Amino acid sequence: MNYFAKYSNYYNLLHQNKDYRAEVEYVISLFREYSSIPVKSVLDIGCGTGVHDGFFNEAGLEIKGIDLSESMISIAKEHYGELKNISFEEGDSKFFKLSQKFDSVVSLFHVMSYNTKNEDLLSTFKNVYSHLKEGGIFVFDFWYGPGVLQDLPSAREKVMEDDKVHVLRKTHSLTHFHENIVDVNFNVRVTSKIGDSAYTIDELHKVRYLFYPELQHFLSEAGFKTTKLLKWMSKDEQPGNQDWYALVVAQK
Numbered sequence: 001m002n003y004f005a006k007y008s009n010y011y012n013l014l015h016q017n018k019d020y021r022a023e024v025e026y027v028i029s030l031f032r033e034y035s036s037i038p039v040k041s042v043l044d045i046g047c048g049t050g051v052h053d054g055f056f057n058e059a060g061l062e063i064k065g066i067d068l069s070e071s072m073i074s075i076a077k078e079h080y081g082e083l084k085n086i087s088f089e090e091g092d093s094k095f096f097k098l099s100q101k102f103d104s105v106v107s108l109f110h111v112m113s114y115n116t117k118n119e120d121l122l123s124t125f126k127n128v129y130s131h132l133k134e135g136g137i138f139v140f141d142f143w144y145g146p147g148v149l150q151d152l153p154s155a156r157e158k159v160m161e162d163d164k165v166h167v168l169r170k171t172h173s174l175t176h177f178h179e180n181i182v183d184v185n186f187n188v189r190v191t192s193k194i195g196d197s198a199y200t201i202d203e204l205h206k207v208r209y210l211f212y213p214e215l216q217h218f219l220s221e222a223g224f225k226t227t228k229l230l231k232w233m234s235k236d237e238q239p240g241n242q243d244w245y246a247l248v249v250a251q252k
Contacts, residue, residue, distance in 0.1 A: 014160050014169060023108065024055035026233055027139055031104055033235060034228065034249045036135040043102040043131055045093050045124075045140075046111030050076030050086075057086040064102070066091045094123040101133045107140040110245065116181055116208045118218070125222035132252045138224065141232055144239050144246035145180065148209040151242065153182050166191045182207050215248055224250040 031039040040062060044053050047065030049072055056063040062085040067073050069090075076088045089096070093111070105128045115121040128138050153173035160167050167190055174183040188201040212229050219227055231237045232245035239246040 014158060014167060016160060018051075020051045021055050023233070024052055024059065026235075027106055027108070028056075028059060028061075029235060030139055030249055031137070034251065035104060035137045036251065037103055037133060039103040039136070041100075041102045041104075043098075043105045045105060045107040045128065046109070046114075047076060047088065048072050048109065050080050050088060052106075052108055053086060053088075054080050054083075057083055061085075063087075064089070064098070064100070066093070066096055068092055094120055094127055096127065098131060101131055103133055103136050105132050105136070105138045107138075110142050110207070112140045113143045113207045113210060114205070116179075116206050122218050122221060125218050125224070129223045129252060134252055136252050138219075138250045138252070139247065141245055141247045142215075143182075143207060143209040144243055145209040145211040146241040147239060147244040147246075148175075148182070149241075151244065153184070161193075164193055166193065180209050180211075182209065212246075212248075219248070219250045224252060226251045 028039075042056055042061050042063050044056070044063060044065045047053055047067045048069075050065050053063045053065045053076070057080070065073075065076055065086075065088040067076070067088070067090065073088050073090045080086050081088065089098075093107075093115070107128075112121070112124070115124050132138060152175055155173070156171045158169045158171070167188060170187040170189075172185045172187070174185075175181075176183070184205040184207055186201070186203045186205065188203075189198065190201065191198040216227055228249040229238055230247045230249065231239040231243055232247050
């Protein structure tokens with residue numbers, strides 16, 4: 001399923017308050033802490049519109065972004081494609097093949113939780129492993145199972161606007177407890193400020209909440225040697241049952 005295909009043009013607007021720079025600085029600090037080799041090249045899986053990658057590039061790293069969404073990649077290329085040492089390519093996390101190996105692979109904004117089947121998660125981990133240099137690290141965040149179950153998804157609304165459009169996103173979720181999957185239904189109402197046009201976009205996202213033991217199992221099966229579980233945006237604290245977002249560092 002090609003998520004974000006319909007409202008990718010409004011993705012950056014809806015997430016304009018997200019502190020991408022701080023997140024990139026945090027991940028770079030993990031490179032220094034956990035990688036046994038210097039990190040100069042990074043592969044970003046599920047790069048979206050490339051905002052994280054712009055900051056990785058600004059920090060002096062060579063960055064390659066991969067995303068399943070053609071429209072997301074198009075936006076990333078439009079914004080960052082003229083910069084040196086940054087490139088983007090459409091591809092599925094399970095199957096893409098590049099001729100280059102990287103010092104680190106990252107996947108942010110819980111992209112790994114979109115692998116709802118065990119075989120998909122394992123295929124992605126194996127593919128990451130094959131694109132990572134020996135001693136390099138794989139850094140990814142995800143929906144943390146204990147936190148999701150403690151604070152179940154609820155209906156939400158988000159409003160953002162710029163000088164051209166007003167965007168109202170309504171979110172309704174349904175949790176499938178026996179599958180560890182949440183159906184996240186987005187209803188996005190876009191109203192133009194230039195004229196009177198308005199339209200609605202509906203998308204269903206299936207997101208899997210994950211548990212550390214299963215991640216350890218699949219990472220080990222893919223070939224990774226060591227793993228570290230961290231609370232999102234923390235360098236030494238593990239997530240608690242109130243935390244929705246966690247991060248794993250896995251070393252090849």
